[in-house]
Each structure stands twice: as C-alpha cells, then as structure tokens.
Amino acid sequence: MLKKETYKKGMKTLKKSFALLLICMMILTACGSNSGSKNTADTGNTGSKSNEAKEITIWAWDPAFNIAALEEAKKTYAAINPDVKVNIIEYAQSDIIQKLNTGLNSGTTKGLPNIVLIEDYRAQGFLQSYKDSFTDLSNSIKGTDFADYKSGPTSLDGKQYGIPFDSGVTGLYVRTDYLEQAGYKLSDLQNIDWKQYIEIGKKVKEKTGKALITLDPNDLGIIRMMIQSAGSWYLTEDGKTPNLANNEALKQAFEVYKELMDSNVANVHADWSQFVAALNNGDVASVPTGNWITASIKAEATQSGKWGIAPLPTLPGNDKSVHASNLGGSSWYVMNVDGADTAADFMAKTFGSDVELYQKLLTDIGVIGTFKAAASGEAYSQANDFFGGQKVVTDFAAWTEQIPSVNYGIHTYAIEDILIVEMQNFLNGKEIDKVLSDAQAQAESQIK
Amino acid sequence: MRAIMERFKFYSLFIKIFIVMVVSIIAVAISASWTTVRMSEKLFMETFSITNSKVINQIKANFESFHYSIVTATNNTQLSGTIKSFLTEEDSDSTRVFRSFYNMTTQMKRIQSNVDAYQVGIKIMGQNGRSYSTNTNNLLMTDEELRNHKITINTMADPKRLMYQFYQEKSTPTSSQEAVIVASKSLMERTTGDTYGSLYFTIHEKAFQSFYSSMVSGGNDVAILNKDGLIVSSNQSELLGQKADDLLQDAKDIQEKGLDYKNVTFRDKDVIVLADYLSSYDFYIVNLIDKKTALGQMVDTKMVALICSAIVIVALIVVFLISRKLTRSLTLLTRQMSKITERNFHNYITVTGSFEFQELGHAYNYMLDELNDYVERLVQTQKEQRNAELAALQQQINPHFLYNTLSSVKFLVQQGSKEKAVHTIHALISLLQNALSNVSETITVTQELENLKSYVFINHVRYGERIRVNFFIAPDTIDYHVPKLIIQPFIENAFFHGFNKKSEGYIHVLISQESGSLLCEVVDNGDGMESGGAELSLSNESKRQLFTGIGIKNVHDRIILLYGDEYGVTIISKVNEGTTIKIRLPLINT
Known part of the structure; x- marks a missing residue:
C-alpha cells in the first residue's frame, strides 16, 4: 500500500513537471510574439532625435530662384561645417504663410523650421506679432552691410532680425525694337516721368499695335x-x-x-502665366517691375537683343519721386527653435558674409542680392547680351542705392485689397479724393 | 560492430523512449507554433479587412464631399453671367477689358471659396481665347497646349459630364513630374446648347492623397484607378501613371461579386485587395495590403520559430537526462540479471536508481534470498532423509547374523570351549552396542577398531581363521573420529567376496594421516576384480551374511553427504592380486 502511494506521488510530480514545461513553452511563445510586435513598433521612432542642433530645416518657395540659391549656400556651408545637415523644404509661399501663422498662433515651436523666407511686405507683420519667435541676429550680421531700404522690413526696435536676401529693385524693361519702330531709343527713356511714358506708349501703339503695358486688376504692384x-x-x-x-x-x-487705361495702351492679364505669356509673345512693349522678372524674360531666347532696361519713370509733378523703387524681394529669418544658433551661423557664414556666394548666385541663377560688399564683384559689371550689351546688374546696383526706404508696416496687403476695389470705382468715374478718403475710412475701420 | 549492437540492446528502451519524446516534442512545438501563427494571421487578416473596408467607406465619403464641392463650384461658374461674358466678349478698349477682368476675378474668387477646403486650382478657358486660372502652379502648360490636349478634347466630347482625368507633367526636364487630377466640364449655354468655354479644377495628386493618406501605412497601400486601369493616385509614387489592368479586373470582380476582399499577387507580392467604386469619379479605390509586411508587424515568425526551437532543445536535453536516468538503472538491472544464469543464485544486484528500480532490486534480491534459503533447506532435508535412511539401515541388524553368531556360540558351549563362547558373546554385545546407538554419532578410531576386532573375532569363530586380519593403526590417528561402521562393510565385503577362489589370505586394515585427511585402507590379497575403478558389483550380495543394512554401496554416498566431494571411497582392484579400498575422511577431533 505504501509502495503504491509513493509510486502515485512519483507519477504526479512527473506530470506536474511536464505541465510546467508546457506552460513555460506557451508563455515563452507568447512573449516571443509580443516582443516581436514591440520591436517593429519601436523602429519607427528612432533616428529623428539624435543631434538636433546639428540639423537645420529651411522653408522657401520658388525652386528656380530661392531654393536654387539655398542649395548653393548649403554647398558652401558644407565646406565650413560638414557636421551640420541642412534640410531644404519647398512650399508655396501661401503655404509657408499659413503654416507659420498656424505654428506661431498655437504657441508651440514644434513643426516650425529653423530658417524661413518671408516677403518683405509681410515681414513686419510677423516680426511685430511674434517678436519672441524670431532670433535677433544683431550679433551675427550688420544691417548696414545690406541695401538700406531692406533695413525697414527686416529690423524691429533697432534689432536686426532678417538677413536681407534678393533685391526687389525695379526697372523699366522695354522692347527696344518696338521703340525704334515708334521712333524712340532706349536713351530717350532714361529720365522720364509716367506721363511721358504714356505718350511714348501711345506712339508705340499707333506704330506697332502693341500695348505699352500689361496690368492685372487685382495687383496694384505698379502703384x-x-x-x-x-x-x-x-x-x-x-x-x-x-x-x-x-x-x-x-x-x-x-x-x-x-490715364494708362483711358489712353488705351494697357493690356490686361489675370494671372502670372498670362503675364509672362504677354511678355514672351511680344504683346507688350514694356514692363515696369522688379529685377526678378529677368529670368522669365530671358526664357524667350528668340527675343535676345530686343530688350533694354531703363530706370523707372518718376511720378509727374512729385519732387520726391526718384527713378528707383522696389517690388517684391524677400529676406531670411531665423526662428527661435532648437538649433537657432546653428541656423544663425549658417546664415551669417553664407548669405550674411560670403561675397563669392553672391557672385555665384548672380551668374548661375541671376539673383541680385542686397549685400553691399558683393556689388563690386566681376559678375556685377558684366555686360548682358540679351539686353543688347547693357550692364544691367551695374545699373540695378546703382538704382538699388537710390531706393527710398519706407516702412511697409504690417498691413500692406490688407490695404491693397481695399484699394483694388476703390480703383475700380475710380476707373468707373468716382472722384479721386472721394476714392482715397473712402479707402482711408475703410482701412481705419479694418486696421486697428 | 556486433559489440556496439550488443551494447545498444541494453539501451533499446532508452532509445525508444527518447525517440518517441523527441518526435512528440518536436511535433507539438511545430504544430503549436504553426497553429498560433496561422490563427493570428487569419484573425489579423479578418480584422484588417473589416476595419479597412470601413476606412474605405470613410475615404469614399471624403471623395464624395470633394466631388460635391467641385459640383457646387461648377454650377456657380455655369450660372455666372460675368464669367460667361468674360469668356465670350471680344476685345475692346482697355477700360472695358479691365473691368471685365476685374469682375471675372472677383467672381472666380467667390467660386474658389467653394473649394477652399482643398488645394484646388481653377482654370477657365473661353472660345474667345481668354483664360484665367486661380493658381498658376496647377496646370503647367500653355493655353494653346491645353486647348488641344486630350483633357479638353474628352471634355468637349461629352459636354454634359463632369469628368475626372489624370495628367502627368512630362515636358519638364526636372525630376518633379507633377501629377494632377483634373476635373473638367465644358461650359455650355443651357438654352442653345452652345459651348462657350471649359472649366478645369486641378488638384495635385499629392493633395488628392490626403483623402486617404490617413489610412495608409507600411504594407497598407491605396491606389486610385480610372476606368482604363491607370493608377491616377497612390501613396506609392512609383505606381503613379502605371497601367494596372489586373488590379482593375480584381476591383471589378470585388465590386460585381460583392466580395469583402480578394487575395491576389500584385507586382510579385502577395496582397489582399479591397476595392470600392467611386461612381461620381468613375474611379476605383483599391486598397492593397501587403501580407508580408502587414503580418511581419503582427507576427514575428522568425522569433517564434527561434523561441520554439530553443524550448525544444531545452526540453530535449531535459528529456534526454531524465529518461537516461530512468532507464540507466533498468539497464544496469538488466545487465546484472542477465548474468544470473552464468553464476548461481548468489548473484545479488546492487540496489541503485529511482525508487521503482530500488524496489525491483530489493524484490529481486529478496527472491534470491528466498531461493537460496529454500535450496539450503532442501539440501538439509535430503541430508536428513539420507541419515534417517542410513540409521534405519544401520539399525537393521541382520537376524541371520545374529542367528549364525548365536549358533556358533551354542556349538562352542556344546564343545565346552566355554571361554571362547564368552568371548564371542562379549564381542557380539560390544558390536551390537555400537551398532544400535545413534547412527549420526562419530566414534574414535580406537572404538571403531574395537568394533572391527569384535566383528572379525565373530567371523573367525564362525568361519575359521583361514583369512587373517591385521590392523595397522598410526598412533597419531587413534583419537580422530570417524563415522560409525564406516570400515566394517569393506571388511565384510572382503570376507565374503574377496576369497571365493583362494582359500586363504589376509586382510590389512591401515589407518593413517595423509595430507590433512584421514586415510583408511582395506587391502586384501584375494580374487580381485576386473574393473579397477568401477562401482563394486554387489548386487548378488547375500543379505543373510551382512551385519547391517548398510552396504558398501552406501558408504561412499554417505561420506560425500557428510563431508563433501573431496572425500570418499576409491577402489583399486586387480584380478588374482586383490583389492585395495581407500577411504578418505577429514580429520575430526571431537
């Protein structure tokens, strides 16, 4: 009996150990599959965290112009500081504005870039609203190194926030061949006001049938x-x-x-492609605009030699008006996020000081910078065959220095929206003083 | 080889157990992990397809709301007189054109607000050559190109329909081949049926992706196919613009047969396909779930296999050790037991191993004990039986002997040799006294000698003294003990059979000590026998003449029984020369 008992016990322990073994096996299997899924889940998060200060992100628009310029700067900086990884991300300008507003409004720096390109007209809007989100670069660059008119948009309270980039210096691009048909030469346009310009336009229209200028009713850039x-x-x-x-x-x-309208010398366009098409198709005899149009004009190679650039006409009867102005143009801003120091260094060593870089940007891309020291380089004094051998960059540089500095403020586009409507009223016969005082009233009620 | 086989024979139990365990453990592990993986895969697939079909519905809703916005914008455009006049009027002076442009743009801005939620560009193009687009980035071609493009031709061919078409920029040399989805509709004068222009909504394929991008993940891809099987949008950019007729066929199958999902091979990958039809677009939404990637996230088969094999190996080692330990004692037991035939019942086994085998060993040893005991007792019993037999025989004093002896005494008394008669009776008394006492007792050589002398005396009285008997006793042997009546049968034998031919002779009785044993010899010079060492033929022995029942035949057996094999009787006999009988006995002092 006793023997039987012990035998049974022995069997029991044997069974127990087998059961234990099986359980262990199952648990291990379960663990195995768990750990497997965990592993795969984890892999996604790695990589982005390392060395934040060594990686900077830049937002800009226009791949042919701004992005191309950034790529050059990136190459230059790689030689100076090869450890830093520069991510250049292209967005449409409207997207950048929207993303910046979203990010800055939410109060978090997450998702914002280290460096962002902002159009000069909008710059103050951002600087004044979100001063703390932008890095004061007064220690890295000197505002006085750049064209004076750029200091208005890029600085605030005496502190330099932006690195002035491309110039928006304007010129009057004219078809010399059309002018000649109407009996004019480029030299006749050197010192004219807008009235004289319209007179020439009437002649041109008469002789060639071509419009003098093309205008967009929704863009008062010319104003x-x-x-x-x-x-x-x-x-x-x-x-x-x-x-x-x-x-x-x-x-x-x-x-x-x-008067441009009434004298019937204006062509109308509604969008950018129509604007460029009007130039390239030879529909208009002149374009008063910023120098960045050069690339678009040169795109039509068959018109080589048929273009010239005259200084901008002055306002008739206005003593202060000069033959130089600005349209467009933008600057770089460093944001107060992780890696701001690296980003500031990147900017200071490239767009902030590198003369050779500007030379390269000019020759390769056609960027006319606003860095004064770079205005003396060889590329700046080169004659341009497309424009009949004119030293266009030298001319632009000369005009750049004449551009009167104004404070664009933060409401440029808000006011322009009001003026576009009032312009229609004005064209329809409304009294000019009434037009402007109505606009003033609207602006005052909207902008507070 | 044979030795190895022989060796293995003892391990056959272990090998069998081990093989069975190995096979079953491996089978269990493989089937368990296989089933687990299969089941989780199946479950995963089921849930995946269910959730994905729900998500597809949501995507569909996204597409529908986008479509609704486009339809609203289209209607607004068609209803706008401003836009109609912009697209139909002829050029006039700057001011009027300018106003027309301005009014149109104002109108277009309003229409644009219908689709503001999406990154959509709107373009209108009129028969008078005017055009306008809200976002220049969308269609990268000139008006002239667009006018002759397939998109416009298709639109004009079916003026009542809003159609969605795919366009991929190919003319730009840069790598950014922008793909766009173009929703287009010809602008038609309702009353007359004349088309006066066309309307295009362009949405970048990337923006189009946002309708479904929330659902895609690694191995879970979405492709939008048009009715020609062209992939117009996909999160997998390399699929974009590719023809996928097989996928289109699958999508149609799913749609027509109402399947939940379908397993197919697409681009050398096993995928699960879910599909739905977007009637307003004439597009198919196809959801591709790459089994390998999707399952790879869920079940790490390699890991499972690895762990299983690790467990199997551990289990096998454990099983090996345990079963070896279990069977080892059995093997030892078997080996020891197998030797039992070679030796005797004293081959006890060493008790080792697990409880069971210890018990078995104990039982076996116990059995041997019992067996030995039994055998011992059997031998003892036989001895006793033999002794009893001998005693019985010994006590059978032959009545003839008594009769003859008493007759002889009677003659002696009649003859008057009273002296001799007394002597004879005296010898008889002494003889009977010894013979009748306990048969197992031993007596000293001196006493035995006395018996012999008495017996010889009686014989001489009866048959005369023609056979002389001489005793030669070594003095150092007289105190040793011998079994009773051990020599007497041989003298008797010599008396009655040794001298049948010869009339006279002698019998010598010699007792001496030789190499640790007592040697008694009975030597006669009588007739002798033919067969030297053979059993004495005593069959015709006359019982009447014997003193007791103990014949010489029994003597040898009796000695062996009492003292062992090394003792006993040997006979040397030669015809006509006599017989020598040697009785070897141990030296017994008490």
Whole structure:
C-alpha cells in the first residue's frame, strides 16, 4: 500500500513537471510574439532625435530662384561645417504663410523650421506679432552691410532680425525694337516721368499695335512702385496708420493708372502665366517691375537683343519721386527653435558674409542680392547680351542705392485689397479724393 | 560492430523512449507554433479587412464631399453671367477689358471659396481665347497646349459630364513630374446648347492623397484607378501613371461579386485587395495590403520559430537526462540479471536508481534470498532423509547374523570351549552396542577398531581363521573420529567376496594421516576384480551374511553427504592380486 502511494506521488510530480514545461513553452511563445510586435513598433521612432542642433530645416518657395540659391549656400556651408545637415523644404509661399501663422498662433515651436523666407511686405507683420519667435541676429550680421531700404522690413526696435536676401529693385524693361519702330531709343527713356511714358506708349501703339503695358486688376504692384519711388507708402512711418486720404503720391499714382487705361495702351492679364505669356509673345512693349522678372524674360531666347532696361519713370509733378523703387524681394529669418544658433551661423557664414556666394548666385541663377560688399564683384559689371550689351546688374546696383526706404508696416496687403476695389470705382468715374478718403475710412475701420 | 549492437540492446528502451519524446516534442512545438501563427494571421487578416473596408467607406465619403464641392463650384461658374461674358466678349478698349477682368476675378474668387477646403486650382478657358486660372502652379502648360490636349478634347466630347482625368507633367526636364487630377466640364449655354468655354479644377495628386493618406501605412497601400486601369493616385509614387489592368479586373470582380476582399499577387507580392467604386469619379479605390509586411508587424515568425526551437532543445536535453536516468538503472538491472544464469543464485544486484528500480532490486534480491534459503533447506532435508535412511539401515541388524553368531556360540558351549563362547558373546554385545546407538554419532578410531576386532573375532569363530586380519593403526590417528561402521562393510565385503577362489589370505586394515585427511585402507590379497575403478558389483550380495543394512554401496554416498566431494571411497582392484579400498575422511577431533 505504501509502495503504491509513493509510486502515485512519483507519477504526479512527473506530470506536474511536464505541465510546467508546457506552460513555460506557451508563455515563452507568447512573449516571443509580443516582443516581436514591440520591436517593429519601436523602429519607427528612432533616428529623428539624435543631434538636433546639428540639423537645420529651411522653408522657401520658388525652386528656380530661392531654393536654387539655398542649395548653393548649403554647398558652401558644407565646406565650413560638414557636421551640420541642412534640410531644404519647398512650399508655396501661401503655404509657408499659413503654416507659420498656424505654428506661431498655437504657441508651440514644434513643426516650425529653423530658417524661413518671408516677403518683405509681410515681414513686419510677423516680426511685430511674434517678436519672441524670431532670433535677433544683431550679433551675427550688420544691417548696414545690406541695401538700406531692406533695413525697414527686416529690423524691429533697432534689432536686426532678417538677413536681407534678393533685391526687389525695379526697372523699366522695354522692347527696344518696338521703340525704334515708334521712333524712340532706349536713351530717350532714361529720365522720364509716367506721363511721358504714356505718350511714348501711345506712339508705340499707333506704330506697332502693341500695348505699352500689361496690368492685372487685382495687383496694384505698379502703384506700390510709384509711391515708394516718392518715399511714400500705404501707411505712415509708424507702419500702422493708414496713409491714403491725403497721400499726394498715391493720388498721383492713381491718376497715372487711370490715364494708362483711358489712353488705351494697357493690356490686361489675370494671372502670372498670362503675364509672362504677354511678355514672351511680344504683346507688350514694356514692363515696369522688379529685377526678378529677368529670368522669365530671358526664357524667350528668340527675343535676345530686343530688350533694354531703363530706370523707372518718376511720378509727374512729385519732387520726391526718384527713378528707383522696389517690388517684391524677400529676406531670411531665423526662428527661435532648437538649433537657432546653428541656423544663425549658417546664415551669417553664407548669405550674411560670403561675397563669392553672391557672385555665384548672380551668374548661375541671376539673383541680385542686397549685400553691399558683393556689388563690386566681376559678375556685377558684366555686360548682358540679351539686353543688347547693357550692364544691367551695374545699373540695378546703382538704382538699388537710390531706393527710398519706407516702412511697409504690417498691413500692406490688407490695404491693397481695399484699394483694388476703390480703383475700380475710380476707373468707373468716382472722384479721386472721394476714392482715397473712402479707402482711408475703410482701412481705419479694418486696421486697428 | 556486433559489440556496439550488443551494447545498444541494453539501451533499446532508452532509445525508444527518447525517440518517441523527441518526435512528440518536436511535433507539438511545430504544430503549436504553426497553429498560433496561422490563427493570428487569419484573425489579423479578418480584422484588417473589416476595419479597412470601413476606412474605405470613410475615404469614399471624403471623395464624395470633394466631388460635391467641385459640383457646387461648377454650377456657380455655369450660372455666372460675368464669367460667361468674360469668356465670350471680344476685345475692346482697355477700360472695358479691365473691368471685365476685374469682375471675372472677383467672381472666380467667390467660386474658389467653394473649394477652399482643398488645394484646388481653377482654370477657365473661353472660345474667345481668354483664360484665367486661380493658381498658376496647377496646370503647367500653355493655353494653346491645353486647348488641344486630350483633357479638353474628352471634355468637349461629352459636354454634359463632369469628368475626372489624370495628367502627368512630362515636358519638364526636372525630376518633379507633377501629377494632377483634373476635373473638367465644358461650359455650355443651357438654352442653345452652345459651348462657350471649359472649366478645369486641378488638384495635385499629392493633395488628392490626403483623402486617404490617413489610412495608409507600411504594407497598407491605396491606389486610385480610372476606368482604363491607370493608377491616377497612390501613396506609392512609383505606381503613379502605371497601367494596372489586373488590379482593375480584381476591383471589378470585388465590386460585381460583392466580395469583402480578394487575395491576389500584385507586382510579385502577395496582397489582399479591397476595392470600392467611386461612381461620381468613375474611379476605383483599391486598397492593397501587403501580407508580408502587414503580418511581419503582427507576427514575428522568425522569433517564434527561434523561441520554439530553443524550448525544444531545452526540453530535449531535459528529456534526454531524465529518461537516461530512468532507464540507466533498468539497464544496469538488466545487465546484472542477465548474468544470473552464468553464476548461481548468489548473484545479488546492487540496489541503485529511482525508487521503482530500488524496489525491483530489493524484490529481486529478496527472491534470491528466498531461493537460496529454500535450496539450503532442501539440501538439509535430503541430508536428513539420507541419515534417517542410513540409521534405519544401520539399525537393521541382520537376524541371520545374529542367528549364525548365536549358533556358533551354542556349538562352542556344546564343545565346552566355554571361554571362547564368552568371548564371542562379549564381542557380539560390544558390536551390537555400537551398532544400535545413534547412527549420526562419530566414534574414535580406537572404538571403531574395537568394533572391527569384535566383528572379525565373530567371523573367525564362525568361519575359521583361514583369512587373517591385521590392523595397522598410526598412533597419531587413534583419537580422530570417524563415522560409525564406516570400515566394517569393506571388511565384510572382503570376507565374503574377496576369497571365493583362494582359500586363504589376509586382510590389512591401515589407518593413517595423509595430507590433512584421514586415510583408511582395506587391502586384501584375494580374487580381485576386473574393473579397477568401477562401482563394486554387489548386487548378488547375500543379505543373510551382512551385519547391517548398510552396504558398501552406501558408504561412499554417505561420506560425500557428510563431508563433501573431496572425500570418499576409491577402489583399486586387480584380478588374482586383490583389492585395495581407500577411504578418505577429514580429520575430526571431537
């Protein structure tokens, strides 16, 4: 009996150990599959965290112009500091504005780039609203190293926030062949006002049937050019108060605009492609605009030698108006996120100081920078065959120095939206003083 | 080789157990992990397809709401007189054109707000050559190119339909081949049926992806196919613009047969395909789930296999050790037991091993004990039986002997030799006294000698003294003990059979000590026998003449029984020369 008992016990322990073995096996199998899934889940997160300061991100638009310039700068900087990884991301300008607004409004720096390109007209809007989010670069660069008119948009309270980039210096691009048909030469356009310009246009239209200018009813760029040439702007010097009702320059500009219409020398376009098409198809005899149009004009190689660039006409009857103005142009801003120091260093060593880089940008891409020291280089004094051997860069550089500095403020585009509507009223016969005072009233009620 | 086989024979139990265990463990491990993997795969696939079909519905809703916005924008455009006049009027003076452009753009901005939620560009193009686009980035071709493009031709061919077409920029030399989806509709005068222009909504394929991008993940891809099987949008950019007729066929199958999903091979990959039809677009949404990737995230087969094999190996080692330990004692036991035939019952085994085998060993040893005991007792019993037999025989004093002896005494008394008669009776008494006492007792050589002398005396009285008997006793042997009546049968034998032919002779009785044993010799010079060493033929022995029942035949057996094999009787006999009988006995002092 006793023996049987012990035998049974022995069997029991044997069974137990077998059961244990099986359980162990199952648990291990389960663990195995668990750990497997964990592993795969983990792999996604690695990689992005390492060395944040060694990696900077830049947002910009226009692959042919700004992005291309960045790629050059990246190459240059790689020789100086090869450890830093520079990510260049292209977005449409409107996307950048939207993303910046979203990011800055939410108060988090997450998702924002280290460096961002901002158009000069909008720069103050961002700087004044989100001053703390941008890095003061006063220690890295000197505002005085760049064209004076750039200091308005890029600085705030005496601190330099932006690295001025491309120039928006304007010129009057003209078809010399059409001019010649109408009996004019490029030299006849050197010192004219807009009235004289319209007179020439009438002749050209008569002789060639071509329009003098092409205009977009929704873009008052030409008005902006005109008033800045007279040192005036939509806003007063403080950048906040609307300056429309008693703005003499603006009034004169509106009148010139109406005259362009009334004299029937204007072509109309509604978008960028139509604008460029009008130039390339030879539909218009002239284009007063920023120098960045050069690339688009040169795209039509068959017109080589048929273009010339004259200084911008002045506002008739306005003493302050000069033969130089600005349209467009943008600057780089360093944001207060991780890696700001690296980003500032990147900017200071490339766009902030590198003369050779600017030479390269000019020859390879056609970027006219605003860095004063680079304006003396060889590339700047080269003759341009497309423009009949004219030393266009030298000319632009000369005009750049004349551009009157204005404070674009933070409401340029808001006011322009009002003016676009009022311009239609004006063209339809509304009194100019009424037009401007109505605009003033609207602006004052909208902008506070 | 044979030795090895022989060796293996003892391990056959172990080998069998081990093989069975190995096979079953491996089978269990393989089947368990296989089933687990299969089941989880199946479950995963089921849930995946269920959730994915739900997500597809959501995607569909996204597409539908986008389509709704486009339809609204289209209607607004068609209803707008401003846009119609912009697209139909002829060029006039700057101011009027300018106003027309301005009004149109204002109108277009309003229409654009219908699709503001999406990154959509709108383009209108009129029969008068005017055009407008809200976002220049969308269609990278000139008006002239667009006018002659397949997109426009298709639109014009079916003026009542809003159609979605795929366009991939190929003219740009740069790598960024922008793919766009173009929704187009011809602008038609309702009353007359004249088309006065066309309307295009362009959405970048990347923006199009946002309708479904939330659902895609590694191994879970989405492709949008048009009715020609062209992939117009996919999160896998390399698929973009590719023809996938097989996929289209699968999508149609799923749609027509109402399948939940379908398993197919696409681009050398096993995939699960889910599909739905977007009627307003005439597109198919196809969801491709790469089994390998999707399952790879879920079940790490390699890991499972690795762990299983590790467990199997551990289990095998454990099983090997345990079963070896179990069978080892059995093997030893078997080996020891197998030797039992070679030796005797004293081959006890060493008790080792597990409890069971210890018990078995104990039982076996116990059995041997019992067996030995039994055998011993059997031998003892036989001895006793033999002794009893001898005693019985010994006590059978032949009545003839008594009769003859008493007759002889009677004659002696009649003859008057009273002296001799007394002597004879005296010898008889002494003889009977010894013979009748306990047969197992031993007596000294002196006493035995006395018996012999008495017997010889009686014989001489009866048959005369023609056979003389001489005793030669070594003095150092007289105190040793011998079994009773051990020599007497041989003298008797010599008396009655040794001298049948010869009339007279002698019998010598010699007792001496030789190499540790007592040697008694009975030597006669009588007739002798033919067969030297053979059993004495005593069959015709006359019972009447014997003193007791103990014949010489029994003597040898009796000695062996008492003292062992090395003792006993040997006979040397030669015809006409006599017989020598040697009785070897141990030296017994008490």
